[in-house]
Amino acid sequence: MENQFLYILIGIAATFLLDCLGLLLHYTIRIPKTEWRFIGRWFIKMQYLQFLHNPIGSSAPERYELFMGWFMHYLIGVIFSVFYFNFMAYVGIEPNLNNATIFGASTLVFPYLIMQPALGYGFFARKHKRPILTPIMSILAHLTFGQFLYVVYVIGSSWIVY
Numbered sequence: 001m002e003n004q005f006l007y008i009l010i011g012i013a014a015t016f017l018l019d020c021l022g023l024l025l026h027y028t029i030r031i032p033k034t035e036w037r038f039i040g041r042w043f044i045k046m047q048y049l050q051f052l053h054n055p056i057g058s059s060a061p062e063r064y065e066l067f068m069g070w071f072m073h074y075l076i077g078v079i080f081s082v083f084y085f086n087f088m089a090y091v092g093i094e095p096n097l098n099n100a101t102i103f104g105a106s107t108l109v110f111p112y113l114i115m116q117p118a119l120g121y122g123f124f125a126r127k128h129k130r131p132i133l134t135p136i137m138s139i140l141a142h143l144t145f146g147q148f149l150y151v152v153y154v155i156g157s158s159w160i161v162y
Contacts, residue, residue: 011081040069055120104146
């Protein structure tokens with residue numbers, strides 16, 4: 001059970017580091033920030049069985065959508081972290097930078113094939129107002145998140161006495 005708690009903390013920390021990188025890119029080279037309110041809106045609209053939007057920005061805003069977007073962002077980071085570390089333990093492979101990066105790449109299935117189409121941006125965000133930048137930033141974010149999982153794991157493991 002103590003490992004699960006560590007994996008949760010690693011997911012939170014890796015997601016936080018990813019957000020810091022996003023802010024750095026925004027304030028240095030003007031990469032647009034993620035619209036977490038749209039992610040929150042998407043999740044809130046699911047309770048009304050509205051899964052597809054055309055695009056999400058044209059769907060009516062929902063109360064607490066920004067909070068929900070941030071909450072789901074961190075929850076998904078935690079879920080990915082717990083899955084990654086438990087999977088590595090199950091197959092008997094020690095986490096390392098390579099398999100963490102590959103894991104990050106595997107999570108691209110979600111934005112490219114589920115979220116971006118559901119938000120009305122099409123597969124691989126081809127209908128997005130920034131159809132080249134958006135998928136590139138997804139690649140950067142997901143690969144980096146995988147790498148942050150490993151970095152935080154190494155740092156966290158050095159602090160814990162077993």
